[in-house]
Amino acid sequence: MAETKIIFLVLPKVHLLDLAGPDQVFNEAMEQGANISLHYCSFEQQLATSSSLPFGKLQHFSKVKISKGDYLFIPGAELSYLYSPGLKKEKAVFNWVIDAHKKGAFICSVCTGAFFLALTGLLNGKRCTTHWKRVKELQQKFPALLVEENVLFTEDEQIYTSAGVAAGIDLALHITGRICDDHLSFNVARELVIYIRRKGEEEQQSVYLDYRNHIHSGIHKVQDYILTHIEKKLSLDDLAAIAFMSSRNLTRTFKKEIGLSVNEYITLIRKNRAKELLKNPDISRIDIANKCGLKSSRQLSRLLNEDE
Numbered sequence: 162m163a164e165t166k167i168i169f170l171v172l173p174k175v176h177l178l179d180l181a182g183p184d185q186v187f188n189e190a191m192e193q194g195a196n197i198s199l200h201y202c203s204f205e206q207q208l209a210t211s212s213s214l215p216f217g218k219l220q221h222f223s224k225v226k227i228s229k230g231d232y233l234f235i236p237g238a239e240l241s242y243l244y245s246p247g248l249k250k251e252k253a254v255f256n257w258v259i260d261a262h263k264k265g266a267f268i269c270s271v272c273t274g275a276f277f278l279a280l281t282g283l284l285n286g287k288r289c290t291t292h293w294k295r296v297k298e299l300q301q302k303f304p305a306l307l308v309e310e311n312v313l314f315t316e317d318e319q320i321y322t323s324a325g326v327a328a329g330i331d332l333a334l335h336i337t338g339r340i341c342d343d344h345l346s347f348n349v350a351r352e353l354v355i356y357i358r359r360k361g362e363e364e365q366q367s368v369y370l371d372y373r374n375h376i377h378s379g380i381h382k383v384q385d386y387i388l389t390h391i392e393k394k395l396s397l398d399d400l401a402a403i404a405f406m407s408s409r410n411l412t413r414t415f416k417k418e419i420g421l422s423v424n425e426y427i428t429l430i431r432k433n434r435a436k437e438l439l440k441n442p443d444i445s446r447i448d449i450a451n452k453c454g455l456k457s458s459r460q461l462s463r464l465l466n467e468d469e
Contacts, residue, residue, distance in 0.1 A: 165340050166231040168200045172238040177210045178326045179236035179271040183333035189349045190337045200225055204254045211239045222257055229265030237272030255281045269321040271329035279303040287317040292325030342437040343369045368433045372419040379404035380418045391430050392452050432464055
Protein backbone atom coordinates (compact mmCIF):
# COMPACT_ATOMS: atom_id res chain seq x y z
CA MET A 162 0.00 0.00 0.00
CA ALA A 163 1.40 3.40 -1.01
CA GLU A 164 2.31 5.92 1.66
CA THR A 165 -0.32 8.54 2.45
CA LYS A 166 0.83 12.06 3.27
CA ILE A 167 -0.86 14.03 6.03
CA ILE A 168 -0.02 17.69 5.48
CA PHE A 169 -0.79 20.45 7.96
CA LEU A 170 -1.06 23.97 6.61
CA VAL A 171 -0.27 26.02 9.71
CA LEU A 172 -1.84 29.47 9.74
CA PRO A 173 -0.64 32.41 11.82
CA LYS A 174 -2.49 32.60 15.16
CA VAL A 175 -3.33 28.88 14.90
CA HIS A 176 -5.24 27.30 17.79
CA LEU A 177 -2.78 24.82 19.24
CA LEU A 178 -5.21 21.99 20.00
CA ASP A 179 -6.70 22.19 16.50
CA LEU A 180 -3.23 21.28 15.25
CA ALA A 181 -1.90 19.10 18.07
CA GLY A 182 -4.99 16.88 18.44
CA PRO A 183 -5.11 15.46 14.91
CA ASP A 184 -1.31 15.48 14.72
CA GLN A 185 -1.07 13.23 17.79
CA VAL A 186 -3.66 10.82 16.36
CA PHE A 187 -1.68 10.38 13.15
CA ASN A 188 1.64 10.16 15.00
CA GLU A 189 0.25 7.34 17.14
CA ALA A 190 -1.11 5.64 14.02
CA MET A 191 2.41 5.71 12.57
CA GLU A 192 3.74 4.17 15.80
CA GLN A 193 1.26 1.34 15.29
CA GLY A 194 2.34 0.67 11.71
CA ALA A 195 0.21 2.97 9.56
CA ASN A 196 1.95 3.78 6.26
CA ILE A 197 1.58 7.54 6.56
CA SER A 198 3.94 10.48 6.90
CA LEU A 199 3.45 13.86 8.52
CA HIS A 200 4.37 17.18 6.92
CA TYR A 201 4.01 20.79 8.03
CA CYS A 202 4.05 23.93 5.98
CA SER A 203 2.99 27.57 5.98
CA PHE A 204 3.31 30.79 4.01
CA GLU A 205 4.68 32.86 6.90
CA GLN A 206 8.23 32.79 8.24
CA GLN A 207 7.36 34.06 11.72
CA LEU A 208 4.64 31.89 13.24
CA ALA A 209 3.03 31.80 16.66
CA THR A 210 -0.12 30.21 18.03
CA SER A 211 -3.14 32.16 19.23
CA SER A 212 -1.60 31.99 22.72
CA SER A 213 1.70 33.42 21.39
CA LEU A 214 3.66 30.16 21.51
CA PRO A 215 6.30 30.57 18.78
CA PHE A 216 6.99 28.02 16.03
CA GLY A 217 10.22 27.23 14.29
CA LYS A 218 10.43 27.99 10.59
CA LEU A 219 8.25 25.64 8.53
CA GLN A 220 8.62 24.57 4.93
CA HIS A 221 6.96 26.90 2.42
CA PHE A 222 3.74 25.38 1.13
CA SER A 223 4.87 25.69 -2.49
CA LYS A 224 7.63 23.13 -1.80
CA VAL A 225 5.17 20.46 -0.66
CA LYS A 226 3.95 18.02 -3.30
CA ILE A 227 0.40 16.80 -2.78
CA SER A 228 -0.89 13.75 -4.63
CA LYS A 229 -4.22 12.01 -5.05
CA GLY A 230 -5.30 10.38 -1.81
CA ASP A 231 -3.22 12.61 0.47
CA TYR A 232 -4.86 14.66 3.24
CA LEU A 233 -4.39 18.40 3.69
CA PHE A 234 -5.39 19.64 7.16
CA ILE A 235 -6.13 23.29 7.92
CA PRO A 236 -6.36 23.78 11.69
CA GLY A 237 -8.39 26.71 12.99
CA ALA A 238 -6.95 30.11 13.84
CA GLU A 239 -8.13 33.35 15.40
CA LEU A 240 -10.98 34.87 13.43
CA SER A 241 -9.37 38.28 13.62
CA TYR A 242 -6.59 36.90 11.42
CA LEU A 243 -8.94 34.99 9.12
CA TYR A 244 -10.82 38.23 8.52
CA SER A 245 -7.65 40.28 7.98
CA PRO A 246 -6.92 41.95 4.61
CA GLY A 247 -3.44 40.42 4.73
CA LEU A 248 -4.77 36.87 4.46
CA LYS A 249 -7.02 37.69 1.53
CA LYS A 250 -3.96 38.80 -0.41
CA GLU A 251 -2.40 35.34 -0.14
CA LYS A 252 -3.76 34.23 -3.52
CA ALA A 253 -1.00 31.69 -4.07
CA VAL A 254 -1.86 29.60 -1.01
CA PHE A 255 -5.57 29.63 -1.85
CA ASN A 256 -4.78 28.42 -5.37
CA TRP A 257 -2.48 25.74 -3.94
CA VAL A 258 -5.31 24.35 -1.79
CA ILE A 259 -7.74 24.45 -4.74
CA ASP A 260 -5.21 22.66 -6.94
CA ALA A 261 -4.65 20.00 -4.28
CA HIS A 262 -8.38 19.24 -4.30
CA LYS A 263 -8.41 19.07 -8.08
CA LYS A 264 -5.58 16.51 -7.93
CA GLY A 265 -7.70 14.26 -5.73
CA ALA A 266 -6.39 15.15 -2.28
CA PHE A 267 -8.77 15.26 0.69
CA ILE A 268 -9.08 18.72 2.22
CA CYS A 269 -9.85 18.89 5.95
CA SER A 270 -10.55 21.81 8.25
CA VAL A 271 -10.73 21.92 12.01
CA CYS A 272 -12.88 24.48 13.82
CA THR A 273 -12.46 27.96 12.26
CA GLY A 274 -10.32 26.46 9.52
CA ALA A 275 -13.66 26.28 7.68
CA PHE A 276 -13.51 30.07 7.30
CA PHE A 277 -10.20 29.70 5.47
CA LEU A 278 -11.68 27.00 3.23
CA ALA A 279 -14.69 29.21 2.56
CA LEU A 280 -12.33 31.91 1.24
CA THR A 281 -11.03 29.45 -1.37
CA GLY A 282 -14.55 28.87 -2.72
CA LEU A 283 -14.23 25.10 -2.25
CA LEU A 284 -17.11 25.00 0.22
CA ASN A 285 -19.63 26.69 -2.05
CA GLY A 286 -22.72 24.49 -2.29
CA LYS A 287 -21.23 21.92 0.08
CA ARG A 288 -22.21 20.68 3.52
CA CYS A 289 -19.84 21.89 6.19
CA THR A 290 -19.56 22.83 9.85
CA THR A 291 -17.41 24.70 12.35
CA HIS A 292 -17.32 25.49 16.07
CA TRP A 293 -20.85 25.76 17.47
CA LYS A 294 -20.31 29.42 18.39
CA ARG A 295 -19.42 30.26 14.79
CA VAL A 296 -21.99 28.25 12.81
CA LYS A 297 -24.38 31.17 12.18
CA GLU A 298 -21.50 33.52 11.53
CA LEU A 299 -20.04 31.19 8.90
CA GLN A 300 -23.40 30.89 7.15
CA GLN A 301 -24.03 34.64 7.20
CA LYS A 302 -20.58 35.54 5.91
CA PHE A 303 -20.64 32.85 3.21
CA PRO A 304 -24.28 32.32 2.15
CA ALA A 305 -23.33 29.86 -0.62
CA LEU A 306 -22.30 27.30 2.03
CA LEU A 307 -24.60 24.60 3.42
CA VAL A 308 -23.61 25.01 7.06
CA GLU A 309 -24.80 22.35 9.49
CA GLU A 310 -24.97 22.59 13.27
CA ASN A 311 -24.99 19.93 15.97
CA VAL A 312 -22.60 17.68 14.04
CA LEU A 313 -19.01 16.74 14.81
CA PHE A 314 -17.77 16.59 11.23
CA THR A 315 -19.04 16.50 7.67
CA GLU A 316 -17.80 15.05 4.39
CA ASP A 317 -18.80 16.33 0.97
CA GLU A 318 -16.87 15.67 -2.26
CA GLN A 319 -13.56 14.88 -0.53
CA ILE A 320 -13.80 17.89 1.77
CA TYR A 321 -14.06 17.32 5.51
CA THR A 322 -14.95 20.01 8.02
CA SER A 323 -15.04 19.45 11.77
CA ALA A 324 -16.46 21.32 14.72
CA GLY A 325 -14.40 22.92 17.46
CA VAL A 326 -11.11 21.73 18.92
CA ALA A 327 -11.63 18.15 20.17
CA ALA A 328 -13.79 17.28 17.16
CA GLY A 329 -10.59 17.45 15.11
CA ILE A 330 -9.45 14.36 17.01
CA ASP A 331 -12.69 12.58 16.09
CA LEU A 332 -12.14 13.49 12.45
CA ALA A 333 -8.52 12.31 12.55
CA LEU A 334 -9.60 8.96 14.03
CA HIS A 335 -12.25 8.61 11.33
CA ILE A 336 -9.65 9.29 8.64
CA THR A 337 -7.22 6.84 10.26
CA GLY A 338 -9.94 4.22 9.93
CA ARG A 339 -10.30 5.06 6.24
CA ILE A 340 -6.59 4.99 5.49
CA CYS A 341 -5.96 1.80 7.50
CA ASP A 342 -8.92 0.11 9.16
CA ASP A 343 -11.22 0.52 12.15
CA HIS A 344 -9.16 -1.91 14.19
CA LEU A 345 -6.06 0.28 14.07
CA SER A 346 -8.17 3.39 14.64
CA PHE A 347 -9.66 1.77 17.74
CA ASN A 348 -6.17 0.94 19.03
CA VAL A 349 -5.06 4.54 18.48
CA ALA A 350 -8.07 5.86 20.40
CA ARG A 351 -7.39 3.40 23.19
CA GLU A 352 -3.71 4.40 23.38
CA LEU A 353 -4.70 8.09 23.56
CA VAL A 354 -7.23 7.30 26.31
CA ILE A 355 -10.13 8.33 24.10
CA TYR A 356 -12.43 5.64 25.33
CA ILE A 357 -15.15 5.71 22.70
CA ARG A 358 -14.71 7.21 19.26
CA ARG A 359 -17.44 9.71 18.47
CA LYS A 360 -19.12 9.74 15.09
CA GLY A 361 -19.80 12.51 12.61
CA GLU A 362 -23.26 13.44 11.48
CA GLU A 363 -24.25 10.03 10.16
CA GLU A 364 -24.68 6.66 11.76
CA GLN A 365 -21.55 4.93 10.53
CA GLN A 366 -21.88 1.36 11.72
CA SER A 367 -18.72 -0.10 13.20
CA VAL A 368 -18.42 -3.20 15.32
CA TYR A 369 -15.71 -1.37 17.28
CA LEU A 370 -18.24 1.28 18.31
CA ASP A 371 -21.37 -0.82 18.63
CA TYR A 372 -22.32 -2.64 21.83
CA ARG A 373 -20.65 0.02 23.97
CA ASN A 374 -23.75 1.77 25.29
CA HIS A 375 -23.37 0.43 28.81
CA ILE A 376 -21.39 1.47 31.89
CA HIS A 377 -20.16 -1.89 33.19
CA SER A 378 -16.39 -1.43 33.50
CA GLY A 379 -15.69 -5.17 33.69
CA ILE A 380 -17.51 -5.88 30.44
CA HIS A 381 -15.72 -2.96 28.76
CA LYS A 382 -12.40 -4.49 29.82
CA VAL A 383 -13.41 -7.83 28.34
CA GLN A 384 -14.48 -6.16 25.08
CA ASP A 385 -11.17 -4.27 24.93
CA TYR A 386 -9.24 -7.49 25.45
CA ILE A 387 -11.18 -9.32 22.75
CA LEU A 388 -10.63 -6.49 20.26
CA THR A 389 -6.90 -6.32 20.86
CA HIS A 390 -6.24 -10.08 21.16
CA ILE A 391 -8.60 -11.50 18.55
CA GLU A 392 -5.75 -13.59 17.10
CA LYS A 393 -5.51 -15.60 20.32
CA LYS A 394 -7.57 -18.45 21.72
CA LEU A 395 -10.04 -16.69 23.98
CA SER A 396 -11.26 -18.87 26.82
CA LEU A 397 -14.22 -17.97 28.96
CA ASP A 398 -12.21 -18.51 32.14
CA ASP A 399 -9.47 -16.08 31.02
CA LEU A 400 -12.02 -13.43 30.05
CA ALA A 401 -13.84 -13.87 33.35
CA ALA A 402 -10.57 -13.27 35.21
CA ILE A 403 -10.13 -9.98 33.35
CA ALA A 404 -13.57 -8.87 34.52
CA PHE A 405 -12.96 -10.22 38.06
CA MET A 406 -16.00 -12.47 37.71
CA SER A 407 -16.80 -16.12 37.66
CA SER A 408 -17.32 -17.63 34.22
CA ARG A 409 -21.00 -18.11 34.96
CA ASN A 410 -21.43 -14.49 36.07
CA LEU A 411 -19.56 -13.19 33.00
CA THR A 412 -21.80 -15.23 30.69
CA ARG A 413 -24.92 -13.80 32.29
CA THR A 414 -23.70 -10.20 32.63
CA PHE A 415 -22.16 -9.98 29.15
CA LYS A 416 -25.45 -11.08 27.54
CA LYS A 417 -27.42 -8.64 29.69
CA GLU A 418 -25.21 -5.63 28.95
CA ILE A 419 -24.63 -5.94 25.20
CA GLY A 420 -27.34 -8.32 24.00
CA LEU A 421 -24.93 -10.94 22.63
CA SER A 422 -23.27 -13.93 24.19
CA VAL A 423 -19.49 -13.88 24.61
CA ASN A 424 -19.05 -16.35 21.74
CA GLU A 425 -21.40 -14.38 19.48
CA TYR A 426 -19.40 -11.22 20.13
CA ILE A 427 -16.07 -12.95 19.48
CA THR A 428 -17.43 -14.37 16.21
CA LEU A 429 -18.66 -10.93 15.18
CA ILE A 430 -15.25 -9.36 15.83
CA ARG A 431 -13.43 -12.18 14.00
CA LYS A 432 -15.68 -11.87 10.98
CA ASN A 433 -15.24 -8.10 10.82
CA ARG A 434 -11.48 -8.39 11.21
CA ALA A 435 -11.32 -11.02 8.47
CA LYS A 436 -13.27 -8.82 6.06
CA GLU A 437 -10.90 -5.94 6.70
CA LEU A 438 -7.81 -8.11 6.12
CA LEU A 439 -9.26 -9.55 2.91
CA LYS A 440 -9.01 -6.07 1.40
CA ASN A 441 -5.23 -6.48 1.39
CA PRO A 442 -4.21 -8.72 -1.54
CA ASP A 443 -0.75 -9.27 -0.03
CA ILE A 444 -2.06 -11.35 2.90
CA SER A 445 -2.78 -15.04 2.32
CA ARG A 446 -5.99 -16.62 3.57
CA ILE A 447 -4.13 -18.79 6.06
CA ASP A 448 -2.40 -15.69 7.47
CA ILE A 449 -5.78 -13.98 7.73
CA ALA A 450 -7.14 -17.01 9.55
CA ASN A 451 -4.23 -16.92 12.00
CA LYS A 452 -4.67 -13.18 12.61
CA CYS A 453 -8.32 -13.84 13.46
CA GLY A 454 -7.69 -16.67 15.88
CA LEU A 455 -8.68 -19.43 13.45
CA LYS A 456 -6.74 -22.60 12.69
CA SER A 457 -7.28 -22.95 8.95
CA SER A 458 -8.51 -21.26 5.79
CA ARG A 459 -11.45 -23.68 5.89
CA GLN A 460 -12.51 -22.23 9.24
CA LEU A 461 -12.16 -18.78 7.70
CA SER A 462 -14.45 -19.75 4.82
CA ARG A 463 -17.05 -21.11 7.23
CA LEU A 464 -16.86 -17.92 9.28
CA LEU A 465 -17.43 -15.69 6.26
CA ASN A 466 -20.19 -17.81 4.72
CA GLU A 467 -22.23 -18.66 7.79
CA ASP A 468 -24.81 -15.93 7.10
CA GLU A 469 -25.10 -16.64 3.39
